Amino acid sequence: xxxxxxxxxxxxxxxxxxxxxxxxxxxxxxxxxxxxxxxxxxxxxxxxxxxxxxxxxxxxxxxxxxxxxxxxxxxxxxxxxxxxxxxxxxxxxxxxxxxxxxxxxxxxxxxxxxxxxxxxxxxxxxxxxxxxxxxxxxxxxxxxxxxxxxxxxxxxxxxxxxxxxxxxxxxxxxxxxxxxxxxxxxxxxxxxxxxxxxxxxxxxxxxxxxxxxxxxxxxxxxxxxxxxxxxxxxxxxxxxxxxxxxxxxxxxxxxxxxxxxxxxxxxxxxxxxxxxxxxxxxxxxxxxxxxxxxxxxxxxxxxxxxxxxxxxxxxxxxxxxxxxxxxxxxxxxxxxxxxxxxxxxxxxxxxxxxxxxxxxxxxxx
Amino acid sequence: xxxxxxxxxxxxxxxxxxxxxxxxxxxxxxxxxxxxxxxxxxxxxxxxxxxxxxxxxxxxxxxxxxxxxxxxxxxxxxxxxxxxxxxxxxxxxxxxxxxxxxxxxxxxxxxxxxxxxxxxxxxxxxxxxxxxxxxxxxxxxxxxxxxxxxxxxxxxxxxxxxxxxxxxxxxxxxxxxxxxxxxxxxxxxxxxxxxxxxxxxxxxxxxxxxxxxxxxxxxxxxxxxxxxxxxxxxxxxxxxxxxxx
Numbered sequence: 001x002x003x004x005x006x007x008x009x010x011x012x013x014x015x016x017x018x019x020x021x022x023x024x025x026x027x028x029x030x031x032x033x034x035x036x037x038x039x040x041x042x043x044x045x046x047x048x049x050x051x052x053x054x055x056x057x058x059x060x061x062x063x064x065x066x067x068x069x070x071x072x073x074x075x076x077x078x079x080x081x082x083x084x085x086x087x088x089x090x091x092x093x094x095x096x097x098x099x100x101x102x103x104x105x106x107x108x109x110x111x112x113x114x115x116x117x118x119x120x121x122x123x124x125x126x127x128x129x130x131x132x133x134x135x136x137x138x139x140x141x142x143x144x145x146x147x148x149x150x151x152x153x154x155x156x157x158x159x160x161x162x163x164x165x166x167x168x169x170x171x172x173x174x175x176x177x178x179x180x181x182x183x184x185x186x187x188x189x190x191x192x193x194x195x196x197x198x199x200x201x202x203x204x205x206x207x208x209x210x211x212x213x214x215x216x217x218x219x220x221x222x223x224x225x226x227x228x229x230x231x232x233x234x235x236x237x238x239x240x241x242x243x244x245x246x247x248x249x250x251x252x253x254x255x256x257x258x259x260x261x262x263x264x265x266x267x268x269x270x271x272x273x274x275x276x277x278x279x280x281x282x283x284x285x286x287x288x289x290x291x292x293x294x295x296x297x298x299x300x301x302x303x304x305x306x307x308x309x310x311x312x313x314x315x316x317x318x319x320x321x322x323x324x325x326x327x328x329x330x331x332x333x334x335x336x337x338x339x340x341x342x343x344x345x346x347x348x349x350x351x352x353x354x355x356x357x358x359x360x361x362x363x364x365x
Numbered sequence: 366x367x368x369x370x371x372x373x374x375x376x377x378x379x380x381x382x383x384x385x386x387x388x389x390x391x392x393x394x395x396x397x398x399x400x401x402x403x404x405x406x407x408x409x410x411x412x413x414x415x416x417x418x419x420x421x422x423x424x425x426x427x428x429x430x431x432x433x434x435x436x437x438x439x440x441x442x443x444x445x446x447x448x449x450x451x452x453x454x455x456x457x458x459x460x461x462x463x464x465x466x467x468x469x470x471x472x473x474x475x476x477x478x479x480x481x482x483x484x485x486x487x488x489x490x491x492x493x494x495x496x497x498x499x500x501x502x503x504x505x506x507x508x509x510x511x512x513x514x515x516x517x518x519x520x521x522x523x524x525x526x527x528x529x530x531x532x533x534x535x536x537x538x539x540x541x542x543x544x545x546x547x548x549x550x551x552x553x554x555x556x557x558x559x560x561x562x563x564x565x566x567x568x569x570x571x572x573x574x575x576x577x578x579x580x581x582x583x584x585x586x587x588x589x590x591x592x593x594x595x596x597x598x599x600x601x602x603x604x605x606x607x608x609x610x
Contacts, residue, residue: 235481240468240479252438254474255444258440264476
């Protein structure tokens with residue numbers, strides 16, 4: 001009797017295989033896009049540069065959604081400030097890209113980026129040092145969001161700030177960062193942020209090859225993040241997170257430090273968001289304080305809700321589908337977008353609490 | 366452990382001027398099964414909150430063996446060997462019966478250990494053994510959400526067994542149970558005691574009688590009477606404030 005009873009997930013095996021197959025298939029299809037982009041103009045199968053750029057952007061959004069789902073869907077930590085971690089990662093990469101411009105700027109200064117020359121900087125601020133190295137920039141794209149998440153998380157979780165109160169704190173965090181980054185004297189280009197990037201890792205950015213490289217890097221990041229998240233939620237740590245989500249105080253009475261688990265997952269989630277931002281910036285060619293706008297973070301949470309939270313794959317599906325609708329809609333009725341987004345969130349909450357993935361799960365069960 | 370397992374002396378808890386506990390003293394010996402009764406608001410749950418670190422006492426001593434509990438948080442107290450079962454059964458609905466027990470199993474509790482955790486054969490055996498004991502072996506793979514009320518209570522008791530505590534605090538374990546479930550629960554608690562100390566808070570006097578243990582009566586946050594069920598049932602003070610109504 002116990003033999004039958006032990007294996008806790010026999011019912012899940014076929015569904016798991018199905019999910020795995022779908023993921024591999026989707027990644028395979030996506031990896032074809034840059035190849036189809038190489039086809040000569042006029043070929044019916046040719047994918048435009050625009051499609052590559054937009055899809056690359058969505059892949060970065062999908063990583064952000066995945067990061068949010070890991071914290072929200074599994075540990076119940078609803079962050080409305082993940083856009084800040086994404087933007088910080090983006091700024092770290094942006095600083096590297098600015099340093100690589102070198103003397104090719106409008107003012108032709110050998111070291112200082114244009115905006116610094118314009119604002120009368122004599123030398124590079126100390127926090128810009130090191131950003132001429134790619135690996136340092138990548139490290140900072142993980143370290144800065146991770147450290148901020150650790151600090152905000154530690155202060156909040158230790159004081160048992162949960163639920164909507166924590167969400168409000170994270171919203172305030174991203175708003176405060178936006179105001180700070182808007183200031184010219186912060187040394188991050190103020191209102192205009194960074195743009196006019198020339199190259200990355202020796203490749204001129206404005207080429208098909210660079211676009212394909214960035215696209216594959218983003219795809220690799222998405223695949224790697226998905227594997228990592230799926231591994232984590234499959235361990236006992238993942239089950240403790242689910243337990244924290246459903247009955248936090250009970251977990252404490254079992255002897256687990258809820259603060260430590262929340263800090264772990266929130267920090268990891270911020271690092272993933274930072275990496276996504278770091279790839280996003282060379283793909284879109286610009287980063288400015290608008291990326292910190294509170295609405296961005298809320299929109300990312302809606303992607304996860306629409307796709308289906310606590311499923312990982314749902315977050316990715318949500319990011320792609322909501323952004324597909326956004327791209328389509330804003331091309332002819334941009335004013336309608338916010339209403340549609342809000343309506344979508346209400347509709348999903350009321351009629352599809354398990355998101356798009358829930359539709360599918362309902363059928364397999 | 367020599368001497369009492371649990372030692373409370375002069376414990377008071379004051380919320381906004383209201384004395385939830387008033388100079389309460391209580392001693393529980395190793396291996397003892399103790400029932401705590403009292404009318405609503407007598408301070409039974411507050412007493413458990415103080416022992417498990419959920420509430421800090423305003424005054425008084427709370428010791429578990431050699432440890433001072435008044436300065437520790439819930440997780441540390443739990444890891445010292447104090448388990449608690451809540452009035453309302455709280456199990457993790459999204460996890461299976463097996464996974465619920467696995468989380469409760471005595472093992473390193475930090476995130477990295479949990480990340481690396483592999484279920485060894487001995488651990489699996491222990492979980493299987495507890496599942497047999499609480500009568501849920503056939504439900505191992507079911508999510509806790511679909512269990513009946515009684516089964517959830519047993520699962521929670523099972524989780525406490527996995528924690529292998531030296532002291533077990535049980536809050537109203539038979540509330541809302543059928544007669545048959547109540548009997549099963551009483552038998553389960555008697556089996557657990559003897560190996561460890563158990564404190565049971567209960568309203569149901571028939572159940573307390575079935576436990577056959579020493580009884581402590583609380584009233585207005587302080588000790589009113591202590592002794593066998595017959596002694597306290599015949600204590601005129603107890604009759605006046607509690608049983609007489």
